[in-house]
Amino acid sequence: MDLKGKKVFVTGAEGFIGSHLTEKLVEMGANVTALVQYNSFNNWGWIDTFDKKILDNINVITGDIREYDNMKRAIKGQDVVFHLAALIAIPYSYLSPMAYVRTNVEGTTNVLEACRDYDVEKIVHTSTSETYGTALYVPIDEKHPLQGQSPYSASKIGADKIAESYYRSFNLPVATIRPFNTYGPRQSARAVIPTIISQILSGKTQIKLGSLTPTRDFNYVKDTAEAFIKIAESENTVGEVINAGSNYEISIGETVKKIITILGKEIDIVSDDERVRPEKSEVNRLWADNSKIKKLTSWEPQYTLDEGLRETVEWIRNNMHYFKTDIYNV
Known part of the structure; x- marks a missing residue:
């Protein structure tokens, strides 16, 4: 079609x-x-x-x-x-x-x-x-x-x-x-990547996150x-x-390290109980098999995680007025 x-x-x-x-x-x-x-x-x-x-x-x-x-x-x-x-x-x-x-x-x-x-x-x-x-x-x-x-x-x-x-x-x-x-650009701080970036760009040297061990396919x-x-x-x-999905798995902790490297900052990470999911509710591991979408369509990812993170950092840097970094965005 x-x-x-x-x-x-x-x-x-x-x-x-x-x-x-x-x-x-x-x-x-x-x-x-x-x-x-x-x-x-x-x-x-x-x-x-x-x-x-x-x-x-x-x-x-x-x-x-x-x-x-x-x-x-x-x-x-x-x-x-x-x-x-x-x-x-x-x-x-x-x-x-x-x-x-x-x-x-x-x-x-x-x-x-x-x-x-x-x-x-x-x-x-x-x-x-x-x-x-x-x-x-x-x-x-x-x-x-x-x-x-x-x-x-x-x-x-x-x-x-x-x-x-x-x-x-x-x-x-x-x-x-x-x-x-x-x-990516326009995502709210309810999600982990804009939460990390916006807290750092606001000048915080200590950022609040939930669990760092779960893996995601960004x-x-x-x-x-x-x-x-x-x-x-x-x-x-x-x-x-x-x-x-990308068929690429990375932990939240390793994602934080990538963002810190891009921004060139020294940051301490604090576990915030309010941001931690109930134990049985936390999704500990996500990693996509994307062979089906490749078979049925001509789609495959064009952006690496590093490329996407850099674009996201620049967008958030220019749009910090959308983020309330002192408030946990439920």
Whole structure:
């Protein structure tokens, strides 16, 4: 499928990955409608920061995926739907589990049902590597068991299974992308990499983190956005769950060392109990097997971790006003 000229709808377009994907789609020549969550301030999130040439080519609408009628109106006439809208912060899911069920499970059902009503040509539903929980074997392929180690991951497992059921029950042309640990410009300090960088750039010589031993498979956001597009374009991805990862594992502690080297600082690291997940909830190891996405599409990562970290450091350096480094961002 060629996305140029297609009517493309993006939920969660104002967010971290969604904003990068939306920009890329506009640059490709897609006719993009961006859904941002309704708020009385008419705040469009990261879309508000877009270059005017990009912004002038986006139809921005406000709404809420938790409302079916809203989704039905918004999706009517669309050819392709990228569904990224979700509650994603793991710590907050401990405080408000039901909010995650309503948004991630019920909201996804509303999006899929609207797509079914209007015979959308392709839907790309967003999962997460957190659905795998701590690796039972590595690298993690798509056959790895799913483990609900947090209310967030459990809600995403539910959403993924709803998407699977719509493919199997109604032949809905949905593909599920399962990104591993995306990072880069526009990511909030709820995530570990911007937390590290922003604390150091604020002048702190002692930074607060959770556990340093878990490993992650980090992926630069531009690579992740490209994976969404390749999965949408491929005719081989319908009905499939597909990892988008680098096939490279690194601990949080080693990641901190890389960032410290890039910034040329001497930093002490303090373990902050508030940032440590409950013992049975911590995902200790993530490492993606990305052979399936390479087989089904032409995608593979273009950025090394060092390259992506350097770009992220420069973006955060120029945008420190977005970060409140004295507050733990749940």
